[in-house]
Amino acid sequence: MILSALFVSVVCRLRDQAALVEPLIAELSSVLGDHYENYEIVLVDDGSVDGTAAKIKELLSRFECVRLLRLSRKFGVDVALTAGLESAIGDYVVTLTPGMDPPALIPEMIALAQRDNAAVHGLAARPSRPLLHRVGARLFHWACVRLLDLPLQPGATHFRVLSRQAVNAISEIKDNYRYLRALTPYIGYATRTFPYQPLPSTPKPESLLEAVDTAIALVVSNSSRPLRFVSWLAVLASALNMAYIGYVFLVNVFKHSVAEGWTTLSVQNAGMFFLLFLILAVVTEYVGRILNETRERPLYYIAEEANSSVLIPGRDRRNVVTDSQ
Amino acid sequence: MxxxxxxxxxxxxxxxxxxxxxxxxxxxxxxxxxxxxxxxSLNNQARVHHGYHYPRSVLTGLRSRVNYPRFTEDFSACIESGFRHYYAVAARQSHVTARQFETFCRRIESPLQRAPVAVRRWFNPALVEQVYEVEEVAFDAxxxxxxxxxxxxxxxxxxxxxxxxxxxxxxxxxxxxxxxxxxxxxxxxxxxxxxxxxxxxxxxxxxLRHELAELCIVEVPPELKSAGVTVMCGPFFSLMPFPSLQAHSLSHVRYTPHCAWEDSAAATGVAAAPRPSRFEHMRMDALRYLPALGQLRHLQSIWETKTVLPSSEQNDxxxxxxxxxxxxxxxxxxxxxxxxxxxxxxxxxxxx
The missing domain is CATH 3.50.50.60 (FAD/NAD(P)-binding domain)
Structure with a gap:
């Protein structure tokens, strides 16, 4: 088999997954080593407390081309992957979720990315979720695509292939709140989807409450459409108020017993307050976001970096080719 | 006797x-x-240190600055000075910021000036905070x-x-x-x-700690022919004129050391084992910081055992x-x- 001259980087985020480290590195090394002349495995330790980093360091003397970036605390999946992306050097950078995305599919995805000169997004068949969660997710995706101008892919995972061009574009985005799922469509470029079957060891999906929380944060960070809706709502409320003033005026002119009207008054009050607080809620979200973005704090802190140091290379590698070309 | x-x-x-x-x-x-x-003595970067390289060790920086004129005078016939040397401070993952680097140079009294705009344009502004022009020569081994x-x-x-x-x-x-x-x-x-x-x-x-170090000898694009570039201060790279071969040397803090060991029976013969070159790794990373590198040609790699004191690991x-x-x-x-x-x-x- 001829090795491809492509340089491939694989970025994984690990959080308290010490047991998974060794099989992960072993499988990635064998898949990448069998297909590519040059590769690197960038493992981002997202503030693990179970000795994941120590386990990786142990393996640095056995596996080549492995790099460990240890973040100073937990920053979350998207920031951890960004740290990896910003330090990856490959022509193509693959991000994957350990234990969920099968490394064996990497060459196929990269071939697709190369053929169509596009970013490739993995789509996984989701494990079954409660009805409410499923309906909520459907509704959310519908709203994102139709109302919010956020072309999210239902079922899109962190298993993706990005070209150097796309990685550079993402690195230039300095948002403190970042959701790679929303950023990758945002930067444009061609995309292809890649349906796959996740591994049985896939971590269980987030709860409904967590999902709603992520959904709100994702929308607020990436779309200003809700603010636009709120503006329209405010205009509508003002118009209603104007109409009501006219109504009150007419009543005053043409009616002689004006003591009634308590019902109308209460309904109008309640209606206006409802709109007012709705508007406040949305504006608050955005003000909070503006506060955080204007602080311009670094997105993450790297506590340390460690690299492979293999005394005798290729110990496990067989020196056999099947083709003379 | x-x-x-x-x-x-x-x-x-x-x-x-x-x-x-x-x-x-x-x-x-x-x-x-x-x-x-x-x-x-032959297989190294051929850099005559003027102190700039050690912003995390004031003593080493200061001694380099003091000894630099003595060395360049003592071995003036062996000095290659027909190039400009640029030190760039990386924006991310650097152990020092541009400000700290300036303070350090003031402390050891090394002259420092910002690089001209034309040179700054060689670098990727997203990854490089500041670029300085310094006086630092290379020697011909x-x-x-x-x-x-x-x-x-x-x-x-x-x-x-x-x-x-x-x-x-x-x-x-x-x-x-x-x-x-x-x-x-x-x-x-x-x-x-x-x-x-x-x-x-x-x-x-x-x-003692030993490292098997790979120094890539490269041919740089014409506009970089009379330049040396060092990106500081962390897992970055250095591109220096290499006078004895009339080329440049490329070394990378992350990729130049292939492995490290302490003296022991298990490690004997490490340096002799053939290894695949990491030139591609060095080139790909260097290109991110210095897109001007463009077509970098790998001429050969020089392999050598580099020995350091374990205490130097921490403070440079x-x-x-x-x-x-x-x-x-x-x-x-x-x-x-x-x-x-x-x-x-x-x-x-x-x-x-």
Whole structure:
């Protein structure tokens, strides 16, 4: 088999997954080593407390081309992957979720990315979720695509292939709140989807409450459409108020017993307050976001970096080719 | 009977022999290879440090700054100065910020100025915080060898090439041929071989760390021909003119050391094992910071064992190791971290 001259980087985020480290590195090394002349495995330790980093360091003397970036605390999946992306050097950078995305599919995805000169997004068949969660997710995706101008892919995972061009574009985005799922469509470029079957060891999906929380944060960070809706709502409320003033005026002119009207008054009050607080809620979200973005704090802190140091290379590698070309 | 025997004909061994001979001593210099300066003195970045490289060790930075004019004057014929040297401070993952680097240079009183806009444009502004232009030259190792050879001859140092020392004994050394040479002082200047000689002689070992280092010799695009670039201060790279081959050298903090080990039986022969080059890794990373690199051509790789003191791992310092043996009287192990601090040696010799 001829090795491809492509340089491939694989970025994984690990959080308290010490047991998974060794099989992960072993499988990635064998898949990448069998297909590519040059590769690197960038493992981002997202503030693990179970000795994941120590386990990786142990393996640095056995596996080549492995790099460990240890973040100073937990920053979350998207920031951890960004740290990896910003330090990856490959022509193509693959991000994957350990234990969920099968490394064996990497060459196929990269071939697709190369053929169509596009970013490739993995789509996984989701494990079954409660009805409410499923309906909520459907509704959310519908709203994102139709109302919010956020072309999210239902079922899109962190298993993706990005070209150097796309990685550079993402690195230039300095948002403190970042959701790679929303950023990758945002930067444009061609995309292809890649349906796959996740591994049985896939971590269980987030709860409904967590999902709603992520959904709100994702929308607020990436779309200003809700603010636009709120503006329209405010205009509508003002118009209603104007109409009501006219109504009150007419009543005053043409009616002689004006003591009634308590019902109308209460309904109008309640209606206006409802709109007012709705508007406040949305504006608050955005003000909070503006506060955080204007602080311009670094997105993450790297506590340390460690690299492979293999005394005798290729110990496990067989020196056999099947083709003379 | 000699006054002193120096084992190892690298830059430090030669310089030490010269210093002793100029002080009136009868000196014998023993080198294992068929020529002087064939190993780490030849196979390195050829940088004459002016202090800028050590923002995390003020002492090393200061000593470099002080010794720099002495070295460039002493070996003026071996200096390649026809290029501009640029130091770039990386925006992410750097151990120092541009501001800290400026403060450091003020403290060691090294001149520093921001690079012209045309040079700044070579770099990727997202990854590089600031670029400075500094004065720092490179040396030609082959010319250095020739200069030392003639100086050793003038100083009447007896040089033996292809002379393998089997062990150091009390007041002398025993050669592999069985010949015994006597001298009250023996200097072990064998760099990565320090501990091998010590253990063969039954002396106590020194804690040392070795790295198998790959230095890529490259041909740079025309606009970079007369430039050196160093990106600071962390897992970044350095592109320096390499005068003895009329090319540039590319080294990378992350990729140049292929593996590291401490002296032990398990690690012998590590340096000899063939390895795939990491030129592609170095090139891909360097391109991110310096897109102007464009078509970089790999000419060859130079492999060498680099030896550092474990204490230097933490703070970036590169002191001279000067250690008399507690077991064998008269035996002193000497190791220099970089060429220009050779001028810190005479004071130590006097204290002996």
């Amino acid at each position: 000699y006054d002193a025997i120096v084992v190892g004909g690298g830059f430090f061994g030669c310089s030490l022999a010269l210093m002793l001979a100029r002080g009136g001593a009868r000196v014998r210099l023993l080198e294992r290879s068929s020529d002087l300066l064939t190993r780490a 082959l010319k250095l060898r020739a200069a030392l050879q003639s100086r050793l001859q003038t100083a009447k140092v007896e040089v033996s090439l292809s002379a393998e020392v089997s062990r150091v004994v009390t007041a002398g050394v025993e050669l592999a041929t069985g010949e015994l040479l006597l001298a009250p002082r023996v200097f072990n200047c064998t760099y990565s071989g320090l501990n091998q000689l010590l253990s063969r002689s039954g002396a106590e070992p020194i804690a 310092s590169r002191p001279i190791l000067f250690r008399p043996s507690a077991v064998l009287p008269g035996l002193v192990s000497v190791m220099g971290g970089k060429l220009d601090n050779v001028y810190d040696l005479p004071a130590e010799l006097e204290r002996l």
